[in-house]
Amino acid sequence: xxxxxxxxxxxxxxxxxxxxxxxxxxxxxxxxxxxxxxxxxxxxxxxxxxxxxxxxxxxxxxxxxxxxxxxxxxxxxxxxxxxxxxxxxxxxxxxxxxxxxxxxxxxxxxxxxxxxxxxxxxxxxxxxxxxxxxxxxxxxxxxxxxxxxxxxxxxxxxxxxxxxxxxxxxxxxxxxxxxxxxxxxxxxxxxxxxxxxxxxxxxxxxxxxxxxxxxxxxxxxxxxxxxxxxxxxxxxxxxxxxxxxxxxxxxxxxxxxxxxx
DNA sequence: ATGGTTGGAGCCCAA
Numbered sequence: 537x538x539x540x541x542x543x544x545x546x547x548x549x550x551x552x553x554x555x556x557x558x559x560x561x562x563x564x565x566x567x568x569x570x571x572x573x574x575x576x577x578x579x580x581x582x583x584x585x586x587x588x589x590x591x592x593x594x595x596x597x598x599x600x601x602x603x604x605x606x607x608x609x610x611x612x613x614x615x616x617x618x619x620x621x622x623x624x625x626x627x628x629x630x631x632x633x634x635x636x637x638x639x640x641x642x643x644x645x646x647x648x649x650x651x652x653x654x655x656x657x658x659x660x661x662x663x664x665x666x667x668x669x670x671x672x673x674x675x676x677x678x679x680x681x682x683x684x685x686x687x688x689x690x691x692x693x694x695x696x697x698x699x700x701x702x703x704x705x706x707x708x709x710x711x712x713x714x715x716x717x718x719x720x721x722x723x724x725x726x727x728x729x730x731x732x733x734x735x736x737x738x739x740x741x742x743x744x745x746x747x748x749x750x751x752x753x754x755x756x757x758x759x760x761x762x763x764x765x766x767x768x769x770x771x772x773x774x775x776x777x778x779x780x781x782x783x784x785x786x787x788x789x790x791x792x793x794x795x796x797x
Numbered sequence: 798a799t800g801g802t803t804g805g806a807g808c809c810c811a812a
Contacts, residue, residue, distance in 0.1 A: 545812085546804045570812090572805060597805055598812090646812055654811095686812095741812085742801040784803075784812085 541682035543785035547571040567641035571600035601630040642683035662713035675721035678763040692733035693753035722758035766792040
């Protein structure tokens with residue numbers, strides 16, 4: 537089972553990038569974030585023509601998540617508990633089961649600025665996510681919680697930890713809120729295989745980070761022990777940055793061996 | 798350098 541997560545920053549602007557990626561890497565499951573497209577305008581056919589079943593949950597301009605799968609998709613869930621009560625809720629969560637994997641695709645709120653309303657919303661969102669994991673998921677199952685978490689967990693996940701000290705994406709309360717999600721029983725899978733610094737998944741368009749490789753690692757694949765044990769490799773596709781008009785995020789892919797019994 | 802660029806909307810917002 538090969539699972540990829542990718543914040544595409546606008547699916548319609550990045551459709552050829554996504555199709556090229558599917559053809560080159562053939563993931564079993566591709567989880568997308570920031571599709572920024574309403575469901576009626578989702579480019580379904582072109583992706584289905586690549587051989588994928590698709591679930592999506594989008595809205596105008598902002599947010600939006602989608603899951604593409606070469607296999608049957610079952611038990612689809614949209615939003616955190618209570619989200620569906622609000623028609624204007626930010627569409628950030630899409631879960632499903634593919635074969636024997638429970639998959640949860642997340643676009644965690646950015647938070648914008650430490651201490652602001654959106655920051656408090658982000659911290660509370662992490663708390664609600666942990667409650668959702670406790671209620672619906674089990675550490676004895678194969679679970680992959682993937683997506684853009686908008687948190688660099690440790691200083692080794694930041695190109696310049698001094699410049700980023702206690703700034704948004706790096707502040708201690710954000711790191712604690714995400715660590716509390718990991719404490720459900722999830723591993724930061726990339727760190728099981730690659731402990732070194734210098735691995736980034738996001739480069740700020742504004743600071744030219746894209747050209748200078750000043751990045752942060754804010755996109756993750758988090759796994760329960762049965763899934764962690766089966767992982768054979770995990771990598772960041774930083775080569776996508778060489779494409780014309782790339783997303784500001786790189787895809788992250790994990791390959792899992794078939795679990796017996 | 799407290800800057801800068803981008804996507805999608807609609808004459809700015811969020812990132």
